[in-house]
Amino acid sequence: MGKHKDSKREDVLVAAEEVFLKKGLEGARTAEIAQKAGVTHAVLHYWFNTKEELFNAVLQRKMEDFRESVVVAFSKTEGTIEERIENAVGVHFDFIRSHPELPRFIVNEVCCNPDNIEPVREAMKAGISDKLSDPDFPNAATIVSDIISLNLSAFLMAPVIAKLGFCTEDEFLDRRRQENIDTILLKLKHSSL
Amino acid sequence: MGKHKDSKREDVLVAAEEVFLKKGLEGARTAEIAQKAGVTHAVLHYWFNTKEELFNAVLQRKMEDFRESVVVAFSKTEGTIEERIENAVGVHFDFIRSHPELPRFIVNEVCCNPDNIEPVREAMKAGISDKLSDPDFPNAATIVSDIISLNLSAFLMAPVIAKLGFCTEDEFLDRRRQENIDTILLKLKHSSL
DNA sequence: TATTTTTCTAACAATTTGGTTAATAAACTT
DNA sequence: AAGTTTATTAACCAAATTGTTAGAAAAATA
Numbered sequence: 277m278g279k280h281k282d283s284k285r286e287d288v289l290v291a292a293e294e295v296f297l298k299k300g301l302e303g304a305r306t307a308e309i310a311q312k313a314g315v316t317h318a319v320l321h322y323w324f325n326t327k328e329e330l331f332n333a334v335l336q337r338k339m340e341d342f343r344e345s346v347v348v349a350f351s352k353t354e355g356t357i358e359e360r361i362e363n364a365v366g367v368h369f370d371f372i373r374s375h376p377e378l379p380r381f382i383v384n385e386v387c388c389n390p391d392n393i394e395p396v397r398e399a400m401k402a403g404i405s406d407k408l409s410d411p412d413f414p415n416a417a418t419i420v421s422d423i424i425s426l427n428l429s430a431f432l433m434a435p436v437i438a439k440l441g442f443c444t445e446d447e448f449l450d451r452r453r454q455e456n457i458d459t460i461l462l463k464l465k466h467s468s469l
Numbered sequence: 470m471g472k473h474k475d476s477k478r479e480d481v482l483v484a485a486e487e488v489f490l491k492k493g494l495e496g497a498r499t500a501e502i503a504q505k506a507g508v509t510h511a512v513l514h515y516w517f518n519t520k521e522e523l524f525n526a527v528l529q530r531k532m533e534d535f536r537e538s539v540v541v542a543f544s545k546t547e548g549t550i551e552e553r554i555e556n557a558v559g560v561h562f563d564f565i566r567s568h569p570e571l572p573r574f575i576v577n578e579v580c581c582n583p584d585n586i587e588p589v590r591e592a593m594k595a596g597i598s599d600k601l602s603d604p605d606f607p608n609a610a611t612i613v614s615d616i617i618s619l620n621l622s623a624f625l626m627a628p629v630i631a632k633l634g635f636c637t638e639d640e641f642l643d644r645r646r647q648e649n650i651d652t653i654l655l656k657l658k659h660s661s662l
Numbered sequence: 663t664a665t666t667t668t669t670c671t672a673a674c675a676a677t678t679t680g681g682t683t684a685a686t687a688a689a690c691t692t
Numbered sequence: 693a694a695g696t697t698t699a700t701t702a703a704c705c706a707a708a709t710t711g712t713t714a715g716a717a718a719a720a721t722a
Contacts, residue, residue, distance in 0.1 A: 303495035386629045393632050421635035429622030436579045442614035
């Protein structure tokens with residue numbers, strides 16, 4: 277029937293992503309995932325023996341997204357250091373904006389299961405090791421960690437700020453994108469004095 | 470026996486706070502809470518009919534903490550606007566630092582159960598309504614929401630940044646406290662040009 | 663087309679977990 | 693101190709949820 281042999285497996289994974297990212301490992305019900313995937317309960321267990329196994333599959337994909345967000349941001353190598361950093365902040369922000377549920381998932385995973393992020397750390401450092409040791413790029417580790425933290429936080433806080441009635445999520449995010457760029461550039465200027 | 474009539478009830482609440490804040494409503498096990506409280510399972514249900522009822526008791530306390538963090542930050546009314554804002558950022562940051570698990574709890578609650586924050590919104594706005602309409606305090610809503618979001622995010626991201634190996638949580642937080650003050654003051658200056 | 667492997671189904675089993683109850687002990691009240 | 697209310701316990705229960713199994717259908721392979 278399906279185009280790929282594994283089409284239902286993929287359906288389950290996609291549904292699992294949605295549910296696990298919203299409700300977490302414990303809050304998610306395998307029945308809901310199966311239903312969302314248009315698949316019977318037993319099929320889910322055919323492809324993934326246990327709930328944890330399914331969760332780990334989702335986890336890996338999301339950790340890969342996270343790693344990619346950082347590596348992609350620093351892939352551009354032309355231009356001045358200011359241009360490259362301005363570009364990095366924007367690219368990273370936009371990447372996360374296309375995965376807006378990622379930050380909360382990462383934060384919760386790190387708090388509850390800190391070791392799951394270890395592979396990300398390795399892979400990420402490998403992907404940006406040249407930047408971290410670039411003599412033109414002073415305080416690279418600090419700048420990188422600031423970019424990650426400022427950008428992820430925007431998406432973590434947007435729902436809270438919106439719910440408190442200060443503005444809409446989109447207003448907040450649009451504002452934050454530019455402010456994060458400004459903040460990082462300013463810090464760069466200040467740190468290289 | 471106990472000093473207060475309600476000593477075990479309080480024990481349960483304290484244990485529940487710890488467990489619910491770490492694992493959320495679904496991840497928490499009432500058995501673990503009871504055990505942590507040094508109380509039998511049935512005692513927990515004597516004081517709190519259901520898990521949800523216990524969770525709501527915790528929720529109310531935490532939402533009150535959140536409300537307090539904002540109101541306390543803006544309680545000082547002497548000095549220039551710059552002094553007051555610098556003070557507000559620091560006071561708010563320090564308050565959250567004494568409740569470091571609060572931000573993640575709030576963020577998760579807002580995402581999963583958005584209506585629970587409504588009372589906080591009312592109470593908070595009441596507590597700072599004078600600031601929001603102070604003619605000396607331009608863009609008050611934006612400034613307030615920036616303070617809340619920058620400060621809460623520091624605590625959300627600290628474990629992630631530390632786990633990624635950029636620095637320790639404390640280094641990150643100490644740096645962030647000062648940077649948040651600087652960022653907000655700069656934005657204030659810029660917005661009043 | 664016959665055979666084998668993969669994918670899927672429906673009913674069932676096991677466990678975890680929240681919640682109850684009936685009897686007991688402790689603490690107040692008079 | 694007797695009686696009444698409040699607090700606690702241990703054993704039990706029911707519902708929800710994860711996981712299994714034996715076999716049918718479909719797909720691949722020969």
